[in-house]
Amino acid sequence: MKKNFFLSILSGLLLGISWPTFGITFFIFFSIVPLLIVLKNIGQKKSKFNWLKVLSLSFLTFVIWNLITTWWIVNSSFFGFIFAISVNSFLYSLLILIYFETRKFLPKFGSFILFVSLWISFEKFHTIWDFSWPWLNLGNVFSEKISWIQWYEYTGSFGGTLWVLVINIFIYLLIDSKYKSRKIIVLKVLRIFILFISPVIFSFFISMNQKKKEKSRNFILIQPNIDPYKEKYNLTNMDNLRLIEKMTTGNLGESTHYLITPETFFSEENGEDIDQISTSILTDSINKFIDKNESMNILSGIQLYKFIYNKDSINNNSIKLNKSVWVNFYNSAILYNSKKNYQVYHKSKFVPGVEILPYKSFFKPLIGNFMLNLGGTVHGRTPQKNRSLFVSSIGDKFASIICYESIYGSFVRKFSLNGAEFFTIISNDAWWGETEGHKQLLSYSKLRAIENRKSIARVANTGISGFIDSNGNIYSKMEYNTKGILKNNLQLNNNITFYVKYGDYISRISNLMLLILLTIVLSKVVKKNI
Structure with missing residues (x-):
């Protein structure tokens, strides 16, 4: 024994x-x-x-x-x-x-x-x-x-x-x-x-x-390094927009195609009402910022919500406010550009117990909202069923993979199947501090690059932000617990690998x-x- x-x-x-x-x-x-x-x-x-x-x-x-x-x-x-x-x-x-x-x-x-x-x-x-x-x-x-x-x-x-x-x-x-x-x-x-x-x-x-890809775009990644426990939820969305303007002063130009911020970068209070965001102060202010830099596409993490007044429209993650009103919360990515028609993708893979209560119909009557608390939020999150892509003002198709989603190979490959030419990963890894947690999450991103043969622009609140080529090599990065911007080019392609085509056949x-x-x-x- x-x-x-x-x-x-x-x-x-x-x-x-x-x-x-x-x-x-x-x-x-x-x-x-x-x-x-x-x-x-x-x-x-x-x-x-x-x-x-x-x-x-x-x-x-x-x-x-x-x-x-x-x-x-x-x-x-x-x-x-x-x-x-x-x-x-x-x-x-x-x-x-x-x-x-x-x-x-x-x-x-x-x-x-x-x-x-x-x-x-x-x-x-x-x-x-x-x-x-x-x-x-x-x-x-x-x-x-x-x-x-x-x-x-x-x-x-x-x-x-x-x-x-x-x-x-x-x-x-x-x-x-x-x-x-x-x-x-x-x-x-x-x-x-x-x-x-x-x-x-x-x-x-x-x-x-491996053949060199000819098509490339210029990116600016924003790493704000905001403490999620002390600072993040005390900042307004306008505070964060002003932070973007301040950090990018003197760094934007006609060659700047993309500006990317981390997961839930805009997360004031409960977020923005998705039904009113097109006329919100935030959207108006971002559009004015883009008017000064018309070639630029701004991709940002954002917290959204939607009120539901019809019981037939609710889902398992809808939260009941009263007898006739429910609300869905979303951890999302939003794209703004000169065309003024914003696009949204909702995170679809969630950390169990943090963003979603597993088997909610069984556990909710027993334990209510009490489950794992890994530093996340108290509300359940509503997923998006399809793997939709963003289309930039210059016609590029790309995916915005949000944090935890990046560890799912078969999930990510569906973005490539739908025509993605490159990936972005937006994340907030600060919850676990200066540990192997955020390093491992970055490292796993390299596997997604190889499986799909797609280059990746990865942006994390406190780091590590960086650029990954289609062979999984990190060729530019900003270290953890650092505030700043990272500029570089990213190569695009629309290749479909064997794995993307056939998935987890093993x-x-x-x-x-x-x-x-x-x-x-x-x-x-x-x-x-x-």
Whole structure:
């Protein structure tokens, strides 16, 4: 038991210290091996409590992993920290328990296919349900090693997950083998090396053959560095507009195509009424500012709301004010330009418990509005169903991805399918302070650039703002906790990658394999009990 205990700790430590943006990525390739050894050791001894041993020891592994990688959640809320760490760890432990209980009904090779399929299917599930938290999906681990994974344009991040799991399994098989022949052992090690180096070489050739994009635009990114706890919600929208004018004085010109501000930059009180924003003081003032710089498009984060007077028009996130009035709140991006026809996109992926109450119809009667408090807002947010694009005054089509949305590969690819020529990411990462949280969110943006082969202009309230090319390289940035502007060019293209076209096909194959294998397991269980 003591040996299994230390192996579980070792697995958690290896997973944790391999993670971006502080870890040694190579450790990920044998991080799960100790846990697989634990499962073997427990399985060798028959006991009706084996399931409890597996659940508790794997839970220990995943708690350590979660603590090392996402401890910074505690900066926003201690309850949120406890909830996020414990629930995510338990879900991964449940995955391991399911594998442990079902593998005995399959041959060795089949059991490992089950392990891979189960893990990938769970990661996919973790991107689509209400408690979605794909922060620790294994494919994200390579966000600081982009030279290794240029092939994400074909596989998406699930290709990285598959790579990690396969190599872990082969290393485990090598350790578990009883080969005495040195020649066989060398061949097994060589096979593992080939499994590692082949994707890296393939990635190198892909990056060497990338064509330079000819079309480019000039951008100015505003990093206001406003403290979200003390300053942000004491400022009026007009205060923030004057801040833009002050920070850009002497930096605007006819060559300036885009000026971008962070998420919820305009967030005075409850926000702007979406039905009256076209005639609002804010819109009028921004239009006057644009009249002095007619070639410029201003994209900004904004908080909006909409009153609803017809019960048939409300949704699950609508908030009831009285018997006949409801309100929807939106975390949005808004585009202004010389054409005077503003465009809006509403954020559609939300941090569970902060911007949206998961499974609201179930939890709301039980706990009201009390849930996770990760430094966000008290109102639920209403999502937008479609992945709409902005069209600039010069005809460019682009997406504005808002903060948390940027960690969802399949979600982001839909903007490319709809014709986006580049991405903007607007964010407010200040809630977690000077930790790995904001660094990891920036790092994951590089994966979206590679998957879609789109350049990205990323703007964050307190940083890190920057420009990312279509190979995932950050070629210009402004450091965290710095106030200023960042100017540079961004290349545009309308290419559609294999991944954009076909999406998460690896997870779909995994789902199919999992269904087949679980059907086989179920049939054997039924036969055994007849």
